[in-house]
Amino acid sequence: DSGVTQTPKHLITATGQRVTLRCSPRSGDLSVYWYQQSLDQGLQFLIQYYNGEERAKGNILERFSAQQFPDLHSELNLSSLELGDSALYFCASSVVTEAYNEQFFGPGTRLTVL
């Protein structure tokens, strides 16, 4: 158990809908990362937050947005969902954003868009 929690574990929805994925980082970790992993593909970095502020952006679509709240939990919002958005979404956290920043991953949310 990495200490990072993600809810829900599974999510099934229809095209055009909007969903929210939630992540709670390990106690004491200020940095949160979101990743997308489609079937048999590598990890695609979406976005990073550090202590409530956006720190880095990867290949995140405009239909996707995220935020980190004062209690450090984070939410990833996916809207106007398409079939191709079906994937595993991982959240990871780390203590700091620089130097040795081992990332600890949550169990993931499996999103299926029908």
Place this chain on the structure above:
Amino acid sequence: GQNIDQPTEMTATEGAIVQINCTYQTSGFNGLFWYQQHAGEAPTFLSYNVLDGLEEKGRFSSFLSRSKGYSYLLLKELQMKDSASYLCAVVDSNYQLIWGAGTKLIIKP
């Protein structure tokens, strides 16, 4: 651009040794991670190298050559549970992790 190359898939026999290579071209270098990921599960940390040389941890070792932009993960005494994907990730000059696509390792009895 930034690029990390790993073989897509490798096959090895239970009890044998396998070496998974990773070459990288990134804007700056502040360390290299190896993660293990079983199918449908979260990646888990295996090793971190920032200085040249070999780091040994039980059955797993990781090697780094910064001048060559090269690392490898060495797995000894392979077990069936080692069947997984192995991800190489480099920390660039902005302290961002750049991920390789991963190497799927298949262990056969």
